[in-house]
Amino acid sequence: MRATTLHAPGDIRVTEVPDPTLGAPTDAIIKVTAGCICGSDLWPYRGENPITAGNTIGHECIGIVEEVGSEVTSFAPGDFVIVPFCHCDNTCAHCRAGVQSACVNLGMTQSGQGEYALVGQAEGSLVKLDGRPDASLVPSLLALSDVMPTGWHAAVAAGVPEGGTVVVVGDGAVGLCGVLAASVMGAEKVIVMSRHESRQKIATEFGATHIVAARGKEGAAEVKELTDGIGADAVLECVGTDQSMGTAFAVARPGSTVGFVGVPHGVEPPLGRMFQKNVGLRGGMAPVRRYLPELLDLVVSGRINPGLVFDSTLPLDQVAEGYRAMDERRSIKVMLDLEA
Amino acid sequence: MRATTLHAPGDIRVTEVPDPTLGAPTDAIIKVTAGCICGSDLWPYRGENPITAGNTIGHECIGIVEEVGSEVTSFAPGDFVIVPFCHCDNTCAHCRAGVQSACVNLGMTQSGQGEYALVGQAEGSLVKLDGRPDASLVPSLLALSDVMPTGWHAAVAAGVPEGGTVVVVGDGAVGLCGVLAASVMGAEKVIVMSRHESRQKIATEFGATHIVAARGKEGAAEVKELTDGIGADAVLECVGTDQSMGTAFAVARPGSTVGFVGVPHGVEPPLGRMFQKNVGLRGGMAPVRRYLPELLDLVVSGRINPGLVFDSTLPLDQVAEGYRAMDERRSIKVMLDLEA
Numbered sequence: 257m258r259a260t261t262l263h264a265p266g267d268i269r270v271t272e273v274p275d276p277t278l279g280a281p282t283d284a285i286i287k288v289t290a291g292c293i294c295g296s297d298l299w300p301y302r303g304e305n306p307i308t309a310g311n312t313i314g315h316e317c318i319g320i321v322e323e324v325g326s327e328v329t330s331f332a333p334g335d336f337v338i339v340p341f342c343h344c345d346n347t348c349a350h351c352r353a354g355v356q357s358a359c360v361n362l363g364m365t366q367s368g369q370g371e372y373a374l375v376g377q378a379e380g381s382l383v384k385l386d387g388r389p390d391a392s393l394v395p396s397l398l399a400l401s402d403v404m405p406t407g408w409h410a411a412v413a414a415g416v417p418e419g420g421t422v423v424v425v426g427d428g429a430v431g432l433c434g435v436l437a438a439s440v441m442g443a444e445k446v447i448v449m450s451r452h453e454s455r456q457k458i459a460t461e462f463g464a465t466h467i468v469a470a471r472g473k474e475g476a477a478e479v480k481e482l483t484d485g486i487g488a489d490a491v492l493e494c495v496g497t498d499q500s501m502g503t504a505f506a507v508a509r510p511g512s513t514v515g516f517v518g519v520p521h522g523v524e525p526p527l528g529r530m531f532q533k534n535v536g537l538r539g540g541m542a543p544v545r546r547y548l549p550e551l552l553d554l555v556v557s558g559r560i561n562p563g564l565v566f567d568s569t570l571p572l573d574q575v576a577e578g579y580r581a582m583d584e585r586r587s588i589k590v591m592l593d594l595e596a
Numbered sequence: 597m598r599a600t601t602l603h604a605p606g607d608i609r610v611t612e613v614p615d616p617t618l619g620a621p622t623d624a625i626i627k628v629t630a631g632c633i634c635g636s637d638l639w640p641y642r643g644e645n646p647i648t649a650g651n652t653i654g655h656e657c658i659g660i661v662e663e664v665g666s667e668v669t670s671f672a673p674g675d676f677v678i679v680p681f682c683h684c685d686n687t688c689a690h691c692r693a694g695v696q697s698a699c700v701n702l703g704m705t706q707s708g709q710g711e712y713a714l715v716g717q718a719e720g721s722l723v724k725l726d727g728r729p730d731a732s733l734v735p736s737l738l739a740l741s742d743v744m745p746t747g748w749h750a751a752v753a754a755g756v757p758e759g760g761t762v763v764v765v766g767d768g769a770v771g772l773c774g775v776l777a778a779s780v781m782g783a784e785k786v787i788v789m790s791r792h793e794s795r796q797k798i799a800t801e802f803g804a805t806h807i808v809a810a811r812g813k814e815g816a817a818e819v820k821e822l823t824d825g826i827g828a829d830a831v832l833e834c835v836g837t838d839q840s841m842g843t844a845f846a847v848a849r850p851g852s853t854v855g856f857v858g859v860p861h862g863v864e865p866p867l868g869r870m871f872q873k874n875v876g877l878r879g880g881m882a883p884v885r886r887y888l889p890e891l892l893d894l895v896v897s898g899r900i901n902p903g904l905v906f907d908s909t910l911p912l913d914q915v916a917e918g919y920r921a922m923d924e925r926r927s928i929k930v931m932l933d934l935e936a
Contacts, residue, residue: 349826350850355874358850413876486689510690510698513878520867525877527860534695536753536878538853540871 259312259370260575265303268576273312276367276374281325284378286339290398291317291369291592292566293578294341295428296519301579304521314369315341316401318394319594321382328378336389337382338552339375340544341365341402346380356380356543365401369575369592383548385556395563395591396555399433402544403589404551404562406517407433407494409542411441414490414515418442421483424464425504426494427455429565429589430517432462434492436560439463443490447482449475449503455588458564472499476506488512493539498523508535515539565589571596599652599710600915600932605643608916613652616707616714621665624718626679630738631657631709631932632906633918634681635768636859641919644861654709655681656741658734659934661722668718676729677722678892679715680884681705681742686720696720696883705741709915709932723888725896735903735931736895739773742884743929744891744902746857747773747834749882751781754830754855758782761823764804765844766834767795769905769929770857772802774832776900779803783830787822789815789843795928798904812839816846828852833879838863848875855879905929911936 261271276285291314299305300313321335331337344351344359351359363376375381389397396404407430416422422438424431427450438446439462447466448459456467468478480487487509493501496518504514505526516539525537554560569591570578578590601611616625631654639645640653661675671677684691684699691699703716715721729737736744747770756762762778764771767790778786779802787806788799796807808818820827827849833841836858844854845866856879865877894900909931910918918930 349824353849353851355851358873413874484689509693511693511695513876516871520871523867525865525867527863527865530877531856531860531880533698534753534878534880534883536853536876537865537870538874538876538878540874543874 257371258572259367260314260572261310262300262307262313263309266301268301268579270572270575273370276372278323278325280376281327282377282379283325284321284328284331284375284382285323286317286319286337286373286375287322288317288319288368288371288373288594290319290394290594292398293369293582293590293592294402295430297579298583299519299521301583312367312370314367315365316398316403317365317368317373318398318401319373322372324378330379331382331384336385336387338397338400338548339365339368339373340381340548342541342544343375343377343381344545345377346545351380354543354546356545357541369572371594381545383552393555395566396561398591399562399565400548400551400555403429403565404433405544405547406430406542408437408547408551410434410492410494410515410517410539411437411490412515413517413539414492414513416441416443416490419444420489421445422447422490422492423479423488423507424448424492424494425500426518427452427459428494431492431494432458432565432588433562434494435459435464436462436562438492440554440560445482447479447488454567458588461564472503476503479507483509490515494518496520496523501525505529505535508533510534513538517542566591569593597711598912599707600654600912601650602640602647602653603649606641608641608919610912610915613710616712618663618665620716621667622717622719623665624661624668624671624715624722625663626657626659626677626713626715627662628657628659628708628711628713628934630659630734630934632738633709633922633930633932634742635770638923639859639861641923652707652710654707655705656738656743657705657708657713658738658741659713662712664718670719671722671724676725676727678737678740678888679705679708679713680721680888682881682884683715683717683721684885685717686885691720694883694886696885697881711934721885723892733895735906736901738931739902739905740888740891740895743769743905744773745884745887746770746882748777748887748891750774750832750834750855750857750879751777751830752855753857753879754832754853756781756783756830759784760829761785762787762830762832763819763828763847764788764832764834765840766858767792767799768834771832771834772798772905772928773902774834775799775804776802776902778832780894780900785822787819787828794907798928801904812843816843819847823849830855834858836860836863841865845869845875848873850874853878857882906931909933
């Protein structure tokens with residue numbers, strides 16, 4: 257099959273690789289109809305994470321079940337499914353506690369930017385639709401494989417209170433989904449820290465009530481002013497750098513929590529401030545499967561449209577241009593149309 | 597008056613210092629009947645925090661109101677009061693949100709190990725008893741000025757669930773109070789990590805169901821076994837070192853929270869693990885005034901007896917021996933009897 261492979265920093269290609277095969281009775285193979293590029297794919301692309309040259313990349317996709325292992329009973333070839341980027345059996349103690357991203361049988365989608373993806377723990381991970389979705393729903397359904405549940409998780413971890421004030425640090429696709437989550441959860445004031453006009457526009461469509469373009473101390477001061485000097489009731493840290501984490505804590509009111517979902521790179525949480533101000537930190541990899549039923553309902557009913565984060569759609573052949581566009585921040589998030 | 601003063605690392609004395617005076621209309625002066633030594637007093641005593649030679653030390657006490665400023669209307673000379681170590685107006689936005697330890701008018705008890713203590717924001721901070729307490733209640737009432745609310749705060753921050761499993765890291769006075777808090781909150785299994793027989797005994801009286809004497813990886817492995825390999829539903833970190841924090845995260849189940857109240861010294865939270873396992877961290881300086889009414893009820897009704905953490909009572913003159921005994925871990929916590 258044709259799939260996206262990474263060969264060296266910046267060297268992303270579509271190459272012919274062996275079709276995935278069922279390696280365990282709990283596996284499934286999905287014919288990918290749409291995949292996408294994740295912000296976290298940019299770390300290995302930029303050479304900041306170690307790679308194995310020639311390996312496939314990509315963990316976000318939706319598609320049609322092609323083949324299932326003998327222990328997969330709820331799904332059959334032809335089913336249209338959302339594929340959570342992290343796989344779980346949905347039965348272990350951690351899954352039952354709602355932390356499917358720490359499942360004892362945790363796995364991750366392989367070759368999600370290829371013609372066929374391999375999914376482990378298919379029974380516990382996949383979520384099926386009734387028939388093929390309308391084309392207009394495809395971007396939002398694809399967003400459910402990772403970016404929307406991740407933004408949602410930031411909001412859950414931060415404990416967004418109904419009627420409260422929320423700050424979202426980061427205007428990437430995850431941050432924008434965090435804005436949407438906070439808005440759906442009933443936050444009255446949703447402040448997004450964003451300098452990019454195209455992202456500000458989507459943030460506003462997603463329910464942001466205030467935009468702060470300034471960064472660092474100046475940005476934090478603006479937020480403080482917007483919150484009567486008190487700070488935010490909940491803060492969503494959707495970047496993962498030390499600077500963004502610092503900003504998150506600077507705008508969090510005493511007693512609140514910073515929900516973090518950006519994979520941390522070189523972050524040192526300001527423990528002294530956390531102690532002094534009683535500001536908590538919680539989050540991590542999103543338990544996608546936990547949120548999927550609720551989020552799927554919201555998408556299918558038209559209440560949310562997270563697919564707006566895709567500002568570019570490319571055929572698989574042009575995936576390299578997709579990586580370049582996201583790396584250079586010309587694009588927020590790129591969808592790959594495998595049926596194009 | 598006579599008060600405890602610190603002159604250099606290890607050089608603690610009782611010296612004659614000027615009586616405290618009302619510096620603001622919100623102040624009060626308390627004739628101390630009992631004070632005590634805090635684990636955090638050992639940091640400057642050991643030379644690990646900067647000091648000003650000759651300054652008074654001590655922030656935990658109970659006693660009788662001697663004099664109040666013009667804006668203090670709920671307390672009058674002769675009232676017997678609990679003095680929270682951190683002072684708050686109990687009216688600002690942070691206080692109203694239950695984070696009195698981040699009050700905009702935050703202060704701290706001065707010369708609590710002396711004959712008279714100075715309290716700021718007396719109106720919002722002090723809690724009065726009906727008359728003089730019975731002598732048998734004194735240790736537990738004194739424990740309410742800091743150590744018991746601090747252990748309680750660890751349990752609140754960690755979100756101790758009724759019927760759940762809790763691990764307490766640290767068998768100092770705060771850790772022991774954490775055990776008591778978890779037990780009162782209805783935890784079914786309370787595991788305390790403790791190597792000292794005298795402390796284990798109090799932990800058991802406070803409701804610990806299991807004791808793990810091993811430390812580090814071995815200790816964490818024992819806890820894992822006690823929790824069916826899952827880890828604890830809530831972890832109370834009551835020490836403040838990097839090792840104790842590491843242990844706390846090692847025994848926390850995915851999705852749980854580490855409640856921390858030990859002033860952190862050289863701690864680097866394991867952010868990678870926090871992210872991967874979705875384990876949160878929250879806590880800090882205890883909002884003592886928030887918990888006082890409830891805890892005072894529990895003490896006066898005889899339901900809790902946190903005063904057991906005082907395994908030694910000394911007259912003020914012997915305060916230096918008290919510091920030595922706590923520094924050498926010969927004593928868990930030393931009460932100073934100012935009426936002796």
